[in-house]
Amino acid sequence: MLGTFITLNIYDSDVDEGIVDNCFELVSQYEKMFSYYDSSSELYQLNQNAYKNPFKVSDEMYDIITESLDYCRKTDGAFDIGLGRLIEIWDKAVISSKPPNSDEISDYIGFKGYEHIVVNGIDKTVYFSDERVSIHLGACAKGFVQDKAVTFLKECGVKSALLDFGGSIYALGTKDSKPFSIGITDPTSESELAGAVQITDLSVVTSGNYRRFFEYNGVVYHHIIDSATAFPSQSDINGVSVICESAFKSDCLSTASFVLGAESAEALLSDENCGYVIITDESVRSNGVIFKNEK
Numbered sequence: 647m648l649g650t651f652i653t654l655n656i657y658d659s660d661v662d663e664g665i666v667d668n669c670f671e672l673v674s675q676y677e678k679m680f681s682y683y684d685s686s687s688e689l690y691q692l693n694q695n696a697y698k699n700p701f702k703v704s705d706e707m708y709d710i711i712t713e714s715l716d717y718c719r720k721t722d723g724a725f726d727i728g729l730g731r732l733i734e735i736w737d738k739a740v741i742s743s744k745p746p747n748s749d750e751i752s753d754y755i756g757f758k759g760y761e762h763i764v765v766n767g768i769d770k771t772v773y774f775s776d777e778r779v780s781i782h783l784g785a786c787a788k789g790f791v792q793d794k795a796v797t798f799l800k801e802c803g804v805k806s807a808l809l810d811f812g813g814s815i816y817a818l819g820t821k822d823s824k825p826f827s828i829g830i831t832d833p834t835s836e837s838e839l840a841g842a843v844q845i846t847d848l849s850v851v852t853s854g855n856y857r858r859f860f861e862y863n864g865v866v867y868h869h870i871i872d873s874a875t876a877f878p879s880q881s882d883i884n885g886v887s888v889i890c891e892s893a894f895k896s897d898c899l900s901t902a903s904f905v906l907g908a909e910s911a912e913a914l915l916s917d918e919n920c921g922y923v924i925i926t927d928e929s930v931r932s933n934g935v936i937f938k939n940e941k
């Protein structure tokens with residue numbers, strides 16, 4: 647689901663097992679809403695129509711768009727939900743394992759999609775003021791839905807659970823009265839851990855260049871795009887994990903941090919009161935979080 651594998655582990659002994667099915671059902675409903683390529687999704691309909699006229703959206707679509715726009719602004723477009731058309735071009739490149747021609751992407755160099763997304767809070771409508779805009783929620787929907795799943799589990803009385811949404815982890819409560827220990831993958835060797843963080847009631851979301859990529863003529867092209875160049879980001883970061891109370895916030899900021907590079911990412915994440923682990927070729931930087939290198 648949501649383009650990845652989702653695992654729910656509930657450790658309470660006295661919960662109704664139906665909760666797991668209901669939680670997956672909740673995730674599935676959001677997937678139907680936020681899917682970029684599914685022609686029956688609300689997001690697809692929005693992208694088809696919002697350039698011509700303001701398009702009325704559901705309350706939850708309105709929430710995810712407006713909350714995402716806050717992070718687009720805060721990160722000066724390093725995270726940009728308005729880059730859907732450019733991401734489509736790069737998605738095709740991943741499938742064919744060949745980078746796009748320069749004329750395919752030239753219109754998007756330096757293009758800030760989010761600046762052309764106009765929202766109206768009274769009518770709950772969304773409008774695109776530029777033809778090049780479409781909304782892609784691939785960098786933040788997982789976190790958004792994970793927060794909803796956590797709220798649902800808490801409402802059902804769950805006290806101890808680990809939610810793994812493929813690269814996005816949420817630790818609810820403690821396990822055996824101890825915080826959860828979450829491994830951070832070593833970007834240069836996916837089978838090894840660079841270290842681990844100990845967390846309770848927190849999310850850890852990782853963006854990296856080692857998950858979705860292809861190689862062409864000896865050059866590696868990964869899946870996180872820098873709108874300044876319309877190419878995969880060339881920052882010094884190989885992997886960045888962001889730790890905070892909201893998986894949505896961690897998800898937005900991990901993608902942004904990856905594009906910004908280690909120095910700017912550290913400043914941003916400190917400002918936002920997030921924990922982080924930033925891994926470059928040269929160093930592993932982390933702040934305030936208990937980061938144990940297990941090598």
Ligand code: AMP
Nearest residue numbers: 724725726727784785853869870871901
């Ligand atoms: P994440 O794994 O959360 O960092 O999100 C990466 C996914 O978000 C990519 O696979 C694209 O679908 C999309 N994406 C790529 N670059 C950006 C960007 N600069 N801003 C927002 N979404 C992006």
Ligand code: MG
Nearest residue numbers: 785897898901
């Ligand atoms: Mg993200």
